[in-house]
Amino acid sequence: MYAFHFACYPELMRILIVSDIHANWQALEAVRESFDLCLFLGDLVDYGLEPGPCIEWVRVNATHSVRGNHDHGASQRVVINGLNGFRYLSGVTRMLTFTKLGEPDRRFLAGMPITKYLTINGKRILMVHATPREPMDEFGPPDVDFWRSRLEGIDVDYVLCGHTHHPYILNIGRTTIINPGSVGLPRDGDPRASYAIMTDQGAELRRVEYPFEKTIETIQASTLPDRAKEMLAEVYRHGRLITGRGNGIGK
Ligand SMILES: [Fe+2]
16 A cells, blocks of 8 residues: 655645656756646656756755656666667666766665645645556546546545646546646657646646757767667657657556
8 A cells, every 4th residue: 555645835836747748957957937836747867868966956955756667767777678769768768877877866766656646725635647447557547537536535625636647637526637738758649748737717838949959969969779878869859759760658
């Protein structure tokens, strides 16, 4: 059973919601919003090659965080042998991620809880990287029937989740699902960094341009295989993998 963590905030607030940063410092740096509270929904590492400043930013700025499947895998030194698509990219970039993480970084990634409950101005919020059923690793599409089954027994006003790298807001009865998309590796065909802002007026999905060619420069300067460099450059430039390379979501 997963441990639940509670925290309460009595006042109205401007909340920045970020997820799936994936070690893309250029993208994270471009998210320049004022906020009272920052909530991070997991996947700080893999794919991008600048985990250090991203971990530090989350450590300093995120009031609450939950662990993503990539945070878990990288901190536990799990090796991925993927042949195609994003699983392939996960595998090859994780080997470099291992070399870039110090012991404090691994402890930070491993120390993020898997789920977190908050109460803000009387609204109950569940933070989870993927879904309440599989908190770190279940793809949750913007589908009413899918989410209705995942919300059984969950009494909250908001579920905040990431993992899909596709942003959406979905209302299921009294619960609103907010997926802010991915800051550092959008896969919905829009290469801009994706995040969400939540206030007492409701939630809003936002996008911001960032200098992705600088991110690509760090990839090109690395020891990644040429195939991985090409694929990552495609995703950073186009917000998706080009058809034919395998565009599997999941890992
Ligand atoms: Fe992710």
